Amino acid sequence: xxxxxxxxxxxxxxxxxxxxxxxxxxxxxxxxxxxxxxxxxxxxxxxxxxxxxxxxxxxxxxxxxxxxxxxxxxxxxxxxxxxxxxxxxxxxxxxxxxxxxxxxxxxxxxxxxxxxxxxxxxxxxxxxxxxxxxxxxxxxxxxxxxxxxxxxxxxxxxxxxxxxxxxxxxxxxxxxxxxxxxxxxxxxxxxxxxxxxxxxxxxxxxxxxxxxxxxxxxxxxxxxxxxxxxxxxxxxxxxxxxxxxxxxxxxxxxxxxxxxxxxxxxxxxxxxxxxxxxxxxxxxxxxxxxxxxxxxxxxxxxxxxxxxxxxxxxxxxxxxxxxxxxxxxxxxxxxxxxxxxxxxx
Amino acid sequence: xxxxxxxxxxxxxxxxxxxxxxxxxxxxxxxxxxxxxxxxxxxxxxxxxxxxxxxxxxxxxxxxxxxxxxxxxxxxxxxxxxxxxxxxxxxxxxxxxxxxxxxxxxxxxxxxxxxxxxxxxxxxxxxxxxxxxxxxxxxxxxxxxxxxxxxxxxxxxxxxxxxxxxxxxxxxxxxxxxxxxxxxxxxxxxxxxxxxxxxxxxxxxxxxxxxxxxxxxxxxxxxxxxxxxxxxxxxxxxxxxxxxxxxxxxxxxxxxxxxxxxxxxxxxxxxxxxxxxxxxxxxxxxxxxxxxxxxxxxxxxxxxxxxxxxxxxxxxxxxxxxxxxxxxxxxxxxxxxxxxxxxxxxxxxxxxxxxxxxxxxxxxxxxxxxxxxxxxxxxxxxxxxxxxxxxxxxxxxxxxxxxxxxxxxxxxxxxxxxxxxxxxxxxxxxxxx
Numbered sequence: 001x002x003x004x005x006x007x008x009x010x011x012x013x014x015x016x017x018x019x020x021x022x023x024x025x026x027x028x029x030x031x032x033x034x035x036x037x038x039x040x041x042x043x044x045x046x047x048x049x050x051x052x053x054x055x056x057x058x059x060x061x062x063x064x065x066x067x068x069x070x071x072x073x074x075x076x077x078x079x080x081x082x083x084x085x086x087x088x089x090x091x092x093x094x095x096x097x098x099x100x101x102x103x104x105x106x107x108x109x110x111x112x113x114x115x116x117x118x119x120x121x122x123x124x125x126x127x128x129x130x131x132x133x134x135x136x137x138x139x140x141x142x143x144x145x146x147x148x149x150x151x152x153x154x155x156x157x158x159x160x161x162x163x164x165x166x167x168x169x170x171x172x173x174x175x176x177x178x179x180x181x182x183x184x185x186x187x188x189x190x191x192x193x194x195x196x197x198x199x200x201x202x203x204x205x206x207x208x209x210x211x212x213x214x215x216x217x218x219x220x221x222x223x224x225x226x227x228x229x230x231x232x233x234x235x236x237x238x239x240x241x242x243x244x245x246x247x248x249x250x251x252x253x254x255x256x257x258x259x260x261x262x263x264x265x266x267x268x269x270x271x272x273x274x275x276x277x278x279x280x281x282x283x284x285x286x287x288x289x290x291x292x293x294x295x296x297x298x299x300x301x302x303x304x305x306x307x308x309x310x311x312x313x314x315x316x317x318x319x320x321x322x323x324x325x326x327x328x329x330x331x332x333x334x335x336x337x338x339x340x341x342x343x344x345x
Numbered sequence: 346x347x348x349x350x351x352x353x354x355x356x357x358x359x360x361x362x363x364x365x366x367x368x369x370x371x372x373x374x375x376x377x378x379x380x381x382x383x384x385x386x387x388x389x390x391x392x393x394x395x396x397x398x399x400x401x402x403x404x405x406x407x408x409x410x411x412x413x414x415x416x417x418x419x420x421x422x423x424x425x426x427x428x429x430x431x432x433x434x435x436x437x438x439x440x441x442x443x444x445x446x447x448x449x450x451x452x453x454x455x456x457x458x459x460x461x462x463x464x465x466x467x468x469x470x471x472x473x474x475x476x477x478x479x480x481x482x483x484x485x486x487x488x489x490x491x492x493x494x495x496x497x498x499x500x501x502x503x504x505x506x507x508x509x510x511x512x513x514x515x516x517x518x519x520x521x522x523x524x525x526x527x528x529x530x531x532x533x534x535x536x537x538x539x540x541x542x543x544x545x546x547x548x549x550x551x552x553x554x555x556x557x558x559x560x561x562x563x564x565x566x567x568x569x570x571x572x573x574x575x576x577x578x579x580x581x582x583x584x585x586x587x588x589x590x591x592x593x594x595x596x597x598x599x600x601x602x603x604x605x606x607x608x609x610x611x612x613x614x615x616x617x618x619x620x621x622x623x624x625x626x627x628x629x630x631x632x633x634x635x636x637x638x639x640x641x642x643x644x645x646x647x648x649x650x651x652x653x654x655x656x657x658x659x660x661x662x663x664x665x666x667x668x669x670x671x672x673x674x675x676x677x678x679x680x681x682x683x684x685x686x687x688x689x690x691x692x693x694x695x696x697x698x699x700x701x702x703x704x705x706x707x708x709x710x711x712x713x714x715x716x717x718x719x720x721x722x723x724x725x726x727x728x729x730x731x732x733x734x735x736x737x738x739x740x741x742x743x744x745x746x747x748x749x750x751x752x753x754x755x756x757x758x759x760x761x762x763x764x765x766x767x768x769x770x771x772x773x774x775x776x777x778x
Contacts, residue, residue, distance in 0.1 A: 055451045057411075061418055062444050068422060068429050069437025076430045079422035083741050086423060090416045091754060097412040098758060105401050106765060107772035149740045158741050301434035301510075308438055308512040316445035323452045 001310035002070075002300070008313045009066045014275060016059035018181060018268050021174075023049060023056045025182025027096065027124020028175060029201050030117075037197050041186070042117070046104050048189045055324055057093065069309050073299035077287055078134075081143050085130045085162045092127030095119050125175060132174025136167030139227040139282070143289045166220055173212040177271065180205035184251070184267040188260025199255065206248065226288050227281075234281035244273035349738045351745040352424045357720070358748070359420060361713055362755045363413040366762075368712065370410035371484050372536035372567065373403045374477035379563050381470050391556050398773050399560075402766065403476070404458055409762055411451070413755075424744070428727050428737035431507050435500055436490045438512040443486040450479040484532060485525040492520035495719070496589050497728050523585045524719070527578045530571045531715060534675055535708030537568020542705020543770070549698040552774045558692070565701070568708065569679030575672055580635065587636035590729065591645040593722035596658045597665040598632055600646050607632040607644035612666060615659040620648075622662075656724045664717035671711035678704055 026049060030041045049056075067075040079086065096119070103116035137143065143161040144152060161167075183202035187195050220228030231237050247270045254263040279286075285293035300306065346354075377399040384392035418440075422429045453475035460469045493499075499515025500507045541564040547557040586594045595601075598610055601620040609632040613625025630640035637644075647655055678701070685691045727734040738744075 055448065055455060057415070058444065058448050058451055061415055061447070062441075064418055064422075065437065065440050065444050068433035069441060070434070072430045072433045075422060075433065076426050079419075079429070080426050080739060080741065083423050083739065086419055087747055087750075090419050091750070093415055094412040094754065094758070097408050098761070101405055101408045102761070102765060105405055107401070107769045154742060301437075304510050305434040305437065305512055309441060312438060312441045312445070316441065316448070320445060320448045320452070323449065327452050327455050 001303075001307045004310040004313060005066060005070050005306055008317065009063065009070075010279070012059045012062040012066065014272060016056075016063060017177075017275065018271055019056040020059060021128065021178040021271070022181040022185050024096075024124050024128040024175075025178035025180070025205075026186065027121050028128075028179040029182050029186065029198070031121035031125055032179075032201070033197070038117075040191065040194055040197070042103075044186060044189055044191065048185065049100075055327065057097070066309070066313075070301050070306055071296055071299075072301060074287065074294065074296055077143065077145065077294065078138070080149075081145075081158065081161045082134050082137050084158060085134050085137065088130045089127055089134070092123045092130065096123035096127060099123065128175045128178045129168075129171040132171035133162045133167045135174065136170025137162035137164075138286060139170075139225075139278075139288045140164055140166045141226050141288050141290055142167070143287065145289050145291075145294070166216070166223070166225060169212065169216040169219060173209065173216055176205055176208040176212050177274075180209050181267055181271065184255070184263055187255055188258075188263065202255070226293070231277070231281040237277040237281040240273045240277035240280070244270045244277070247273070346745045346748075348742055348744050349735050351748045352738050353734065355744060355748040355751055356420060356424055358755065359413065359417060359751055360716070360720075362759065363410065363417055364712065364716060365709055366406055366410035366413055367484065368532040368709075369536050369539070370403065370406040371477075371480035372532050373399060373406060373540065374473060374480060375533075375567060376540060376560075376563050377403055378470065378473040378477060380560070381473055383559075385466065385470060391559055394773070394776070395556060395560050398769065400458065401769055404454070405762060405765060407450075407454055407476075409758065411447070414447075424739055425727065425734075425737040426739050428732060431732070432493075432728060435507060435510050435512065435515045436493045438516045439486040439489045439493075443483050443490075446479045446482040446486060450476055450483065453479065481529060484529060486516075488525045488528045489516050489518070489521040491719070492524045493518045494727060495524070495723055495729055496520040497731055502731055519589060520585065523578070523582045527575070527582050527715070530575045530578050531708075531712045533567050533571035534575060535568075535712045537564050537566075537571060538675060538678070538701075538708040539705050541565035541568055542702050543766075545698045545701035545705070547770065547774065549695060549702055556773075561701070565682050568675075569682045572672070572675040572679040572708075576676060579669070579672065583635050584637070587644070590722070592647065592650045592655060593661070593718075594636060595645060595647045595650075596656045596661040596722055597718060599658055599662040600632065600644060601648055602646040603643060603649050604646065605633065605643045606630040606641050607636075609635065613662075615662050617658050653725065656722050661718055661722045664714040664721070667714040668711045668718060671707045671714070675704065675708060675711070 026041070026045045030038050030045065033041055064075075067078070099116045099119035103113055103120060106112065106116070140161065142164050144156060146152070149157045180202060183198045183205050186198040187202060190198055217228055217231075219225075221232070247266050251263055251266040251270070254266060282288070282293070284296040286296045287294035301309075377396055380392050380396040380399060383389065384396055422433075453472045456464065456472040457469065457476060460472065463469075464472070493515055496519045497515075498518040499511040499513070501509045541561050544557040544560040544564065548554050548561065583594070586597075598607075599613065599615045599622045600607060600610075606629065608627040608629045610622055611626040611628070613622040615622050633642040633644055634640045636642065647658065681700075685697065691697045723729060725733050725735070727737045
């Protein structure tokens with residue numbers, strides 16, 4: 001059953017990164033667009049994300065709940081040492097969600113739209129950066145685990161674990177990844193003739209992802225980061241990264257040919273490989289502190305808990321996944337039908 | 346401010362807001378599907394207008410409820426890491442099921458909001474029903490987790506360790522049913538009266554009277570039925586608490602000394618120093634009867650418990666009095682509504698509508714007061730008789746800053762949501778169809 005739980009943990013992390021990431025990325029793409037393109041993007045985002053964006057963000061709740069039920073000690077380190085960025089993420093999630101609804105559901109369209117738009121775009125950028133900083137913080141080697149935190153300064157105990165160059169680089173990398181995912185998604189959803197906006201965005205995002213990844217690695221290598229050193233020495237991780245890079249070729253071919261489903265699959269696969277590479281090089285030692293690595297599998301919950309959780313996850317998954325799939329599918333189909341009816345759209 | 350106080354205030358503050366958003370998000374879908382059903386049956390355009398107006402309300406409250414709920418799921422760990430480290434695995438089950446229920450709700454909402462004229466009529470309506478049902482399921486599951494804090498079960502506590510964990514037994518703890526029943530009825534009462542009150546105000550002002558009367562009737566029917574049933578559930582809860590958490594019951598009633606045939610205090614000013622309750626109305630033997638079904642039964646007083654195991658008595662007492670008092674008023678108002686169905690003339694009187702306008706906020710005040718009774722009444726324990734709240738708090742200093750941030754954000758958010766709702770109603774009234 002532990003494997004079932006681990007599967008769902010990684011599965012929800014992956015889905016959150018891909019679906020939630022594309023969702024955040026939409027706001028980032030909108031932020032970095034010209035005024036005219038912002039309007040187009042806003043409409044497109046509403047049409048594409050509207051029915052599914054809430055579901056996209058539930059994956060993080062599933063993730064957190066699995067962590068605290070099955071891996072309580074691990075979760076404890078996360079919430080104590082990374083309290084501040086997690087709080088900022090929460091505020092970001094709150095403001096972003098509210099802004100999204102306000103700008104599409106306000107009965108009166110007036111100047112307040114500008115405020116909603118600004119809130120949406122800025123929180124769309126800041127939240128994934130801090131999410132990435134949390135990921136980075138976990139592997140940065142800056143977390144200090146000691147019995148009595150009061151012997152450390154506030155900065156050492158609660159700020160440096162996430163507010164260090166390496167974590168910030170990971171944060172920026174993650175935000176760029178979100179923008180990349182979203183641009184690929186939006187290419188297929190854009191109004192006819194507007195694809196080029198998003199193809200351009202996707203190109204820029206790909207470059208930023210590549211550059212940020214490179215800087216992160218060079219910086220980590222130069223500073224003898226345990227994570228980067230382990231990563232470089234792991235042949236599987238290297239191969240996964242290389243394949244992820246090579247997938248750019250079929251991705252561009254499918255985009256040029258207008259094969260939108262296939263192009264999304266390639267982009268999703270790329271992100272999967274990046275996560276996989278980061279995972280396999282260190283699994284299960286996912287927290288790297290200043291002195292040692294903490295295994296996810298240390299101090300896990302007793303079997304009775306894992307078993308019940310595994311069963312609940314299987315049942316929950318059996319109910320949710322078909323529904324979610326149907327939701328994603330029906331609205332896509334509906335959209336195609338509409339376009340056939342009104343070619344002018 | 347001490348870290349512990351700041352953490353408790355932040356938790357209380359975020360919960361107070363979340364409960365309002367969550368209850369409305371949980372109950373309003375039912376109003377919406379009733380109106381939707383009537384539209385499908387009668388094809389009366391007003392019902393369609395109403396359904397679409399309520400649908401916007403549901404969407405806005407669902408999101409505010411969802412994001413404030415996400416914040417809470419993190420806050421549990423961020424503020425109370427020691428609690429979650431031990432309790433997380435034990436009470437994880439209701440939370441993981443709640444996650445699933447919530448997911449179903451989000452999917453159903455996606456179908457409902459975007460499915461107009463696209464999905465088959467009946468299926469579309471049914472997705473609305475799913476929104477409501479999964480919302481109620483979410484609520485019940487979360488309350489079950491809270492019930493565990495009041496009546497921890499499903500494990501053996503040996504030498505400071507939680508052993509032999511049985512998650513199913515922990516979820517189905519002795520308090521889950523009474524609490525879930527009381528809370529579900531409270532949610533329907535509070536939302537029913539609040540929504541009815543808003544529409545009553547529109548009728549009172551003479552704006553689109555036909556439409557708002559229809560809306561009022563749907564909302565108040567739910568609220569009135571729940572309010573009439575609530576005293577029964579309250580009685581079950583009182584008897585349950587008398588048995589499981591006698592110190593909480595004693596605090597609710599500001600009952601200091603153990604005695605047989607204990608009187609029930611109504612109102613009164615508590616002086617915690619002198620242990621006196623002034624200006625109260627005392628009904629002899631009534632507390633014994635309500636707690637144990639026997640006018641002569643012995644009711645334990647606060648002095649039977651060590652001083653460091655008692656909650657803050659005045660807060661719990663006042664909150665309890667508020668809850669029960671309002672509960673009584675709303676029950677009578679519920680009966681009054683059903684009488685008014687026979688006396689059609691009442692509906693033409695402005696006083697009738699004004700009455701329900703005044704009642705609008707009361708349900709939520711009672712609901713918050715009830716949660717203060719449960720939560721403040723549980724102190725100083727975070728897990729009853731097992732772990733103290735002060736031992737669970739985060740070691741990170743400076744929580745007070747995060748508390749202030751939440752205060753600013755949530756108050757702004759509430760003002761914004763209220764403003765948005767007012768704009769919705771204004772536009773609704775301006776339309777003519």
